[in-house]
Amino acid sequence: MDWTEKYRPTTLSEVRGNDKARDAFAKWGRSWDDHRKAVILHGSPGIGKTSAAHALANDMGWDTVELNASDKRTGDVIERFAGRAAMNATLAGSSNKTGDAETDKKQNRQLVILDEADNIHGNYDRGGASAITKLVKKSEQPIVLIANEFYDMSRGLRNACKDIEFRDVSARSIVPVLRDICRREGLEYDSDALQQIAESNGGDLRGAVNDLQAAAEGEEKVTLETIATGSRDQSMGIFEFLDAVLKEQDPQEALQSSYAVDETPDDITKWIEGNITKVYEGEELARAYEFLANADRWLGRVRASQNYSYWRYAGDNAAAGVAAARDGTKGGWTRFGRPQFWAGSNKTADYVAQKIAEESGVSMGTARRDVIPFLAAMTHHCKPRELTVAMAAAYDLDESHVSFITGSGETTNKVESIVEDAQELRAERMEEHSGSAFEGAVRSEEDETDEADGSEDDDGQATLTGGAGGDADAADADTDADDEPEKDDSQSGLNDFF
Numbered sequence: 001m002d003w004t005e006k007y008r009p010t011t012l013s014e015v016r017g018n019d020k021a022r023d024a025f026a027k028w029g030r031s032w033d034d035h036r037k038a039v040i041l042h043g044s045p046g047i048g049k050t051s052a053a054h055a056l057a058n059d060m061g062w063d064t065v066e067l068n069a070s071d072k073r074t075g076d077v078i079e080r081f082a083g084r085a086a087m088n089a090t091l092a093g094s095s096n097k098t099g100d101a102e103t104d105k106k107q108n109r110q111l112v113i114l115d116e117a118d119n120i121h122g123n124y125d126r127g128g129a130s131a132i133t134k135l136v137k138k139s140e141q142p143i144v145l146i147a148n149e150f151y152d153m154s155r156g157l158r159n160a161c162k163d164i165e166f167r168d169v170s171a172r173s174i175v176p177v178l179r180d181i182c183r184r185e186g187l188e189y190d191s192d193a194l195q196q197i198a199e200s201n202g203g204d205l206r207g208a209v210n211d212l213q214a215a216a217e218g219e220e221k222v223t224l225e226t227i228a229t230g231s232r233d234q235s236m237g238i239f240e241f242l243d244a245v246l247k248e249q250d251p252q253e254a255l256q257s258s259y260a261v262d263e264t265p266d267d268i269t270k271w272i273e274g275n276i277t278k279v280y281e282g283e284e285l286a287r288a289y290e291f292l293a294n295a296d297r298w299l300g301r302v303r304a305s306q307n308y309s310y311w312r313y314a315g316d317n318a319a320a321g322v323a324a325a326r327d328g329t330k331g332g333w334t335r336f337g338r339p340q341f342w343a344g345s346n347k348t349a350d351y352v353a354q355k356i357a358e359e360s361g362v363s364m365g366t367a368r369r370d371v372i373p374f375l376a377a378m379t380h381h382c383k384p385r386e387l388t389v390a391m392a393a394a395y396d397l398d399e400s401h402v403s404f405i406t407g408s409g410e411t412t413n414k415v416e417s418i419v420e421d422a423q424e425l426r427a428e429r430m431e432e433h434s435g436s437a438f439e440g441a442v443r444s445e446e447d448e449t450d451e452a453d454g455s456e457d458d459d460g461q462a463t464l465t466g467g468a469g470g471d472a473d474a475a476d477a478d479t480d481a482d483d484e485p486e487k488d489d490s491q492s493g494l495n496d497f498f
Ligand SMILES: Nc1ncnc2c1ncn2[C@@H]1O[C@H](COP(=O)(O)OP(=O)(O)OP(=O)(O)O)[C@@H](O)[C@H]1O
Pocket: 003, 004, 005, 007, 008, 009, 014, 015, 016, 017, 018, 044, 045, 046, 047, 048, 049, 050, 051, 052, 146, 148, 169, 177, 205, 206, 207, 209
């Protein structure tokens, strides 16, 4: 049996590493009758959001129904469940003996758990997403929406709900969970090995439990060696995969590797996007970005249509395409890292995305997913300097922000002097334009009506090449399901600076 299922928390007190969020969530549950608001739990995958929802229901004595927002039928089902007032005991034939009508009502509550709530807008017609928002507002039952990307939800939906952020689980909180599982399994362990598993999973507790199970298979003791030879290693690790695609393999081999690696095409693409500038440069980088933009476009189509056969094309572009873009093979050792711009909890990323969103009139989702990675690639290690200064001026960035985008150390002279110059430039421009930070920004109105259209951005279409003025949309004149009216997000980026 899968240990993540076997050891899924059954009560909120077993949900580890997010005490504040957990307490806020428990409070939300206890006071639901008073406020009747839905709640959004958001944060990275595998950190206990769904488990917390089930555990709360268990603690409260509520039934649950779990629905997936990306399923087109979900709207109807929510209507059926959430629209229905809690049945009272007489109707339900409850065995509750208290005779207290309020208690009976609570015991017949149904917690609606809506998974992938950040993926609604791609799957409904315009009315659909706002219909969900309306349902959420008038629901007679408590609803928990689960999301990785808070800002990928429409503003209408976000405003209709309370939101609670789950943060990545620290290694410090992961180790005791692993230790506990070992004890319950009667397994011996080296503490170093558990520490290693906890650290290598970057905050993902589910991943850590999976790694522990793989390392323990057929062993009596979990040690650093059993981790190295655990069965999850038979599939290709992500770092090995990055080496293969970015340095060594030809396109055909790279494609095969993409099947062997234990990640979805979405994540494969993010890993490559997040690491490519460490290996590629100049022309080959530009060529690789073309392929990554194609991959993003296909991923957008998967999200919009739920047609997973498109995943293949995303994988083809991200793996084979990027390998094909490379000039020959490359040697040396590279410190690959978890993509920096992933879901959730980074305050610096939030600030930068917010600034970009404000200045360029794109959504926060687009800013995070498309614009920041693009800027990161274009100003890697603060080069070219002039462009980095222009960027810092345009978005009013301080040292920590510039360091976050460029990957250069925050306290280096380089970054400090760039921020100084940027502030000067900004002041000059403020004078020149009486208040306008810079000229030529392509500003489309921030969409105040997204409750009506239910969509904040054109998922997957604003691409990395977009900022360079590429006509990313030209290839998209087909029948995409996400044919929202275009807000031309693809214009944001470098155009903004000058
Ligand atoms: N905070 C936690 N405390 C205890 N166990 C956890 C925690 N987070 C994850 N797990 C383990 O990982 C499994 C998966 O967690 P869960 O599905 O709740 O994560 P999630 O954040 O909802 O992820 P996703 O967004 O992918 O659904 C659980 O069954 C449990 O075994």
